[in-house]
Amino acid sequence: MTNERDDSVTQASPLRGFSWSVDWNLLRTFLVIAECNGITRAAEQMGLKQPSVSSALRRLEDGLQVQLAERDPRNFVLTAAGEALYLECKQIFGSVARLPDLFSSLHDEISGEIRVCLASHVVTPLLDETLAEFHQLYPKTRFSVTVSNSRQVVKTVSDKTASFGVCLAHDYSDDVDGTLFYREHFGFFCGPPHPLFGRSNLQLSDLRDYERVSFYTDSATGYLRSVALLRQQANLSEQLAGVSDHLEEVRRMIGAGLGYGPLPIHVIEADIKAGRLWQLPPYTNTPSIDIHLVQNPHAKLNRAEAKFLEILTQRIEQTPLHERTYGCSY
Incomplete structure (x- = not known):
């Protein structure tokens, strides 16, 4: 009986959704990308290789099922979803700091x-x-x-x-x-x-x-x-x-x-x-x-x-x- 109750509580908890499955390092990487206005500068600031930063952005987009930035070799612009996430990330990491x-x-x-x-x-x-x-x-x-x-x-x-x-x-x-x-x-x-x-x-x-x-x-x-x-x-x-x-x-x-x-x-x-x-x-x-x-x-x-x-x-x-x-x- 106790186990059944615990399972129902766990399944109903919103913490078992995206907030538990997301890699928080991806959010931190996205924050740096947004503030640097591009993947190349973000990679330089974080001391990482550019493909690693690009991959992190793609993984975050896949997890959220939204496109966060329009990008090509010459341009990088946050989408509306990207701007919204950037503001949330600023709040999150401001609190963590x-x-x-x-x-x-x-x-x-x-x-x-x-x-x-x-x-x-x-x-x-x-x-x-x-x-x-x-x-x-x-x-x-x-x-x-x-x-x-x-x-x-x-x-x-x-x-x-x-x-x-x-x-x-x-x-x-x-x-x-x-x-x-x-x-x-x-x-x-x-x-x-x-x-x-x-x-x-x-x-x-x-x-x-x-x-x-x-x-x-x-x-x-x-x-x-x-x-x-x-x-x-x-x-x-x-x-x-x-x-x-x-x-x-x-x-x-x-x-x-x-x-x-x-x-x-x-x-x-x-x-x-x-x-x-x-x-x-x-x-x-x-x-x-x-x-x-x-x-x-x-x-x-x-x-x-x-x-x-x-x-x-x-x-x-x-x-x-x-x-x-x-x-x-x-």
Whole structure:
């Protein structure tokens, strides 16, 4: 009787389906193939021969009974099924990567790694003070910080490969929640080689004949749309002399005189005081950008991650927005 009951339970269990029969290494191989956008580069990254990687992809397709990629000697494109599986694999292996931190959180003392993904110009004492406080309270924790563009920050949090992110974000995926962290004001600046450097009492119209340096997100639909709107209203030039995802490189090109461009005022205060950058109009009512703290509510956080986010969120909530607004001048 007992055996009959056990057999019926086993047969009814969904674990006896694809999830038990699939070779999980095939999923890992497919993830690398998708991220490398091809079999050859995937084989190089994994240290395998190309036929082995091709065979793994075919075996996975046979097991799933779907085609995952259109490929020939010159092209490799994921199918709709391949794109869907890629997103699932990112979630799966993002969770697996967090297992060591999950186990470390079972000890009485808070320890473990906190993975953070930031946009390239996150400057706020709220974060700095929280890092300092947390390190004093929980010295056995460790931070791993990566820097990327805002879109990639959101994707990294969605994939569960970061505990949280800080970025310019006005839209999120279904897997990500956002909180207004702080607000920063942008101004237009130029470097010493630029013809407008050192000139006072300029008007916004004085910028019209000069090339720009900017961020990829400086567009009517990008994260810096308030900057783009100001340019459009003033009928400024659309001619770009340089563009980048990272503030450091935008600042470098502006300082080198390639063109004028937008920068967060509070981030480059030292450059202004040292004479490396010169602020251009508008001098008041400068465009503002909201910086967000983004989290994945479906991620299983270890105790260190959960505690850090608790302290940081509490600090944000207790600080009025006007004290979290930087670089404004009215």
